[in-house]
Amino acid sequence: MIRFVLCALALTLSGFVRAQSAGTPDAQAVSVPPATPFTAEMVEKGREQFHRTCAQCHGRNMVNSGTTVYDLRKFPTEQRDRFYTSVTNGKGNMPSFKGALEPGAIELLWSYVATRGGKEL
Missing domain, CATH: 1.20.5 (Single alpha-helices involved in coiled-coils or other helix-helix interfaces)
Structure with a gap:
């Protein structure tokens, strides 16, 4: 027994x-849509989305010390799938945005992060 x-x-x-x-x-x-070329309009919309969704933790204009949260200015630009996965599912202390952000909004965020806020456009 x-x-x-x-x-x-x-x-x-x-x-x-x-x-x-x-x-x-x-x-x-995570389903990642095909990449599209970045435009200045996308980056600006990405900046607006970033400040609504991400700035409270990752810093205004992505400026933070990188000691308590990831410094997105250093996010590898060749790792778009990783960005989508992290935003969608969350990672560590970062919450999941699944259901809260559509793929189009994540793509706008990616355009902002990948161009370092438009500096590499």
């Missing part, structure tokens, strides 16, 4: 661990 209870407990826990790991940000697939 004890052996049966231990086996049942082990199976339950292994299912719980699998369910927990399936819910981690890296495990959740």
Whole structure:
């Protein structure tokens, strides 16, 4: 009887661990739309979205010390998929914006971040 209870407990826990790991940000697939060339208008709309959504943690115009939150001025511009995944699923202390931001809004944010606020347009 004890052996049966231990086996049942082990199976339950292994299912719980699998369910927990399936819910981690890296495990959740994100649909990333095709990239489009950045325009000055996109970057400006991205700046506006950034200040509504991201500036309270990542700093106005992306300026922060980088000690408590990620310094987005250093985000690798070749890692667009990673940006979408982080914004959609959250990462570390950053909350998920899944359902709160449409892919179009995330693309505007990406245009702002990837061009370093329009400096690399």
